[in-house]
Amino acid sequence: MILSAADIGAIWLTLKLATTVTILLLIIGTPIAWWLARTQSWLKGPVAAIVALPLVLPPTVLGFYLLIAMGPHGFIGELTQNLGLGTLPFTFWGLVFASIIYSMPFVVQPLQNAMEALGERPLEVAATLRAGPVDRFFSIVLPLAKPGFITASILGFAHTVGEFGVILMIGGNIPDETRVVSVQVYDHVESLEYAQAHSLSALLLIFSFVVLLTLYWSQRKTASVGVMK
Amino acid sequence: MSSRAQDKTAKLLQARFKLVDKSGVSFLDIDTTMPTSGITAIFGHSGSGKTSLLRCIAGLEKAQQGQLIVNETCWQDANTFLPTHKRPIGYVFQEASLFPHLSAQKNLNYAVKRADQIVSPEFYQRVIEVMGLAGILNRYPSQLSGGERQRIAIARALLIQPRLLLMDEPLAALDHQRKQEILPYLERLHKSFDIPILYVSHSMDEVARLADHILVLDQGKVVAEGELTEVFSRIDLPQRLEEESGVILNGKVIEKDQQWQLMRVAFAEGHIWLPDSGETLEQEVRIRVLAKDVSLALSNHDDSSIVNRIPVAVSEIKSDQDKAMSLVRLAMGSDYLVSKLTQKSVHNLDLSIGLKVWAQIKSVAIVR
Numbered sequence: 001m002i003l004s005a006a007d008i009g010a011i012w013l014t015l016k017l018a019t020t021v022t023i024l025l026l027i028i029g030t031p032i033a034w035w036l037a038r039t040q041s042w043l044k045g046p047v048a049a050i051v052a053l054p055l056v057l058p059p060t061v062l063g064f065y066l067l068i069a070m071g072p073h074g075f076i077g078e079l080t081q082n083l084g085l086g087t088l089p090f091t092f093w094g095l096v097f098a099s100i101i102y103s104m105p106f107v108v109q110p111l112q113n114a115m116e117a118l119g120e121r122p123l124e125v126a127a128t129l130r131a132g133p134v135d136r137f138f139s140i141v142l143p144l145a146k147p148g149f150i151t152a153s154i155l156g157f158a159h160t161v162g163e164f165g166v167i168l169m170i171g172g173n174i175p176d177e178t179r180v181v182s183v184q185v186y187d188h189v190e191s192l193e194y195a196q197a198h199s200l201s202a203l204l205l206i207f208s209f210v211v212l213l214t215l216y217w218s219q220r221k222t223a224s225v226g227v228m229k
Numbered sequence: 230m231s232s233r234a235q236d237k238t239a240k241l242l243q244a245r246f247k248l249v250d251k252s253g254v255s256f257l258d259i260d261t262t263m264p265t266s267g268i269t270a271i272f273g274h275s276g277s278g279k280t281s282l283l284r285c286i287a288g289l290e291k292a293q294q295g296q297l298i299v300n301e302t303c304w305q306d307a308n309t310f311l312p313t314h315k316r317p318i319g320y321v322f323q324e325a326s327l328f329p330h331l332s333a334q335k336n337l338n339y340a341v342k343r344a345d346q347i348v349s350p351e352f353y354q355r356v357i358e359v360m361g362l363a364g365i366l367n368r369y370p371s372q373l374s375g376g377e378r379q380r381i382a383i384a385r386a387l388l389i390q391p392r393l394l395l396m397d398e399p400l401a402a403l404d405h406q407r408k409q410e411i412l413p414y415l416e417r418l419h420k421s422f423d424i425p426i427l428y429v430s431h432s433m434d435e436v437a438r439l440a441d442h443i444l445v446l447d448q449g450k451v452v453a454e455g456e457l458t459e460v461f462s463r464i465d466l467p468q469r470l471e472e473e474s475g476v477i478l479n480g481k482v483i484e485k486d487q488q489w490q491l492m493r494v495a496f497a498e499g500h501i502w503l504p505d506s507g508e509t510l511e512q513e514v515r516i517r518v519l520a521k522d523v524s525l526a527l528s529n530h531d532d533s534s535i536v537n538r539i540p541v542a543v544s545e546i547k548s549d550q551d552k553a554m555s556l557v558r559l560a561m562g563s564d565y566l567v568s569k570l571t572q573k574s575v576h577n578l579d580l581s582i583g584l585k586v587w588a589q590i591k592s593v594a595i596v597r
Contacts, residue, residue, distance in 0.1 A: 121322070121326060122326075122328060124289050124313070124322075125320075125322065125326045125328070126314075126328075126339075127288075127289070127312070127313035127314045128287060128289075128313055128314075128318060128319065128320035128386070128389075129314075129339055129340050129343055129385065129386075129389055130314050130315075130340075130343035130344070130345070130389060131314055131343060132312075132314050135314075135343075139339070140328065143330045144328075144329070144330055146330075
C-alpha cells in the first residue's frame with residue numbers, strides 16, 4: 001500500500017472533520033429528535049421534511065445554496081463577517097457547517113425512532129418516582145435510547161467520511177484544510193495516479209464495510225433490549 | 230365515632246375533574262371527596278373512567294377543568310398544576326413498569342435515591358421482607374415473572390415513601406394463580422405500612438378483600454361512595470353493577486364447634502355459623518353473603534336444613550333488572566343483608582317495610 005504524505009494528511013483531515021461533525025450533530029440533533037418524537041405541533045411535518053431534504057437533494061444543489069448563503073453576500077456570510085470570523089467557504093469550519101446540514105438526517109432519524117419507540121410509559125413511571133424532566137432525560141431516555149445513539153453516531157460519522165459533492169462545491173481542494181479523502185481520490189484519478197487511487201479507495205471500502213458490519217451486529221445484540229418489562 | 234370523623238377532616242382528598250375527548254364528549258365528570266386513610270377502592274367496569282381519575286390525581290393527565298386538594302394542600306386549581314414529580318405519591322401501573330435497563334435492585338435504588346425522606350436500612354429491609362424480594366434482586370425485569378415484576382414495582386413505589394399510594398389495577402394483567410400469589414402481599418402491605426391507598430379495580434373479589442371505603446364509577450360519574458359494607462348493602466346501585474348483588478360483613482370469630490367443624494362469627498347484632506377454615510378465636514373476618522343465597526320465611530323453621538336463620542326486618546324493596554325478581558334490603562341491627570326473591574314471593578309473603586322476617590342463609594364466603 002502506497003500512501004503519500006498528502007494522502008495521510010487527507011485521511012487525518014477526514015477523521016478530524018467526521019469526528020467534529022458527529023459530536024456537534026449529537027449535540028444539535030438530540031433536542032431536534034426529542035422535539036420531533038414528542039411534539040403534537042403542526043410544525044412537525046415541515047421540520048421533519050427540512051431535516052430529511054439532504055437525503056433526496058443532489059449534493060451539488062445543497063452545496064450551491066450553501067456556497068451562496070455562506071458567501072460574502074449570503075445571510076450566513078454576513079453573520080460570520082459581523083462576528084469577525086470572515087467567510088466560511090473554502091475553510092475547514094465551512095466544511096463542518098455544510099456537513100452538519102448534509103448528515104443531519106442520518107443522526108436525527110435514528111434518534112427520533114429510538115425515542116418514539118420508548119413511548120410515554122417509562123417517562124410517566126420516572127415522574128411518579130420524583131424524577132424531573134432533566135433527570136428523566138439522563139436516567140431513562142439516554143440509556144433506553146442508547147442503541148439509537150450508537151446507530152446515529154456511526155451513520156453520522158460514516159456519512160461525513162463519504163461526502164464528496166458538497167465538499168467539492170464549498171470546500172474546493174486545499175491541502176490540510178478542505179482536501180478530504182474522497183477529494184484526494186478524485187485528484188489521483190484526474191492525474192491518472194491509479195495506484196494511489198486504489199490504495200485510498202480500498203481503505204475507504206474496507207472502512208465502510210467494517211462500519212456497517214459493526215452497525216448490524218450492534219443492532220442485533222440490542223434488538224431485545226429497550227422493551228418495557 | 231365523633232373522634233374518627235374529626236380525624237378524617239384533615240385526611241381528605243377533594244377532587245373535581247372534567248375530561249372531554251376530542252369530539253367534545255365528556256368521559257369523566259367528577260366532584261367527590263374521599264378519605265386518605267385506609268384503602269379506598271375506585272370500582273367500576275372498564276371504560277367507567279376510574280383509571281382516568283387516578284391519572285388526574287397523579288398529574289399524569291391534565292384535566293382542562295379541575296381542582297384537587299389533598300390533605301389541605303392544593304395540587305391543582307385554575308392557577309396551579311403541581312407536576313407529577315412534585316406530588317408526594319407512589320404509583321403502581323397496571324402492566325409491568327420496571328425500567329428494562331436496570332436490575333430489580335437498581336429499579337429499587339432509583340426510588341431510594343429520589344425518595345421524599347432518606348430511606349433507612351431498616352425500612353428498606355422491611356419493604357424487601359414484606360414484599361418477599363430477597364431472592365430476586367439481582368435479576369433483570371426480563372428474567373422475572375409477571376407477579377415478581379409487580380411486587381418489585383410495588384416495593385419501588387413504597388420506597389419513595391409517598392403520603393398516598395395510587396394503584397391502577399395492579400393485578401389485572403396477571404392470571405388467576407399469580408393474583409392469588411400477590412393478594413396476601415397487598416394485605417400485608419396494608420397492615421405493615423400505615424399508608425393510605427387508592428386502589429382502582431373492576432374485580433369484586435379484590436375490592437371485597439382489600440377495601441375499607443369505595444367509590445363506584447359508571448360512565449365517568451360517581452354513582453355511589455361510602456364505607457364498603459354500607460355501599461354493598463344498597464339495592465339502588467345502577468343495574469350494571471348488580472350482576473352479583475351481595476353484602477359484605479365485618480365480624481369476629483366467637484365460638485368454635487369441634488364436633489361439627491363449624492365456627493360462629495358475630496356481628497354487631499346476629500351471628501352466622503360457617504365451616505371452620507382454621508381461623509382463631511377473636512379473629513376479625515370479613516364475609517360476603519350473596520343476595521341469591523338469602524331466602525326469607527315468615528316464621529323460624531326448625532325443620533329446615535338451613536343452619537343460619539337470622540331474625541331481620543325488611544327495610545327496602547326494589548324490583549331487579551330481571552323483571553321477575555326483587556331485591557330486598559334487610560336490617561340486622563346496624564348491618565344489612567340483601568335477598569334476591571321472585572316478585573311472586575314478595576307478593577305471597579306480603580312483604581312490607583318494617584316487617585320482621587327470618588333470613589335463611591344458604592351459603593357464605595370468607596373474603597378475608
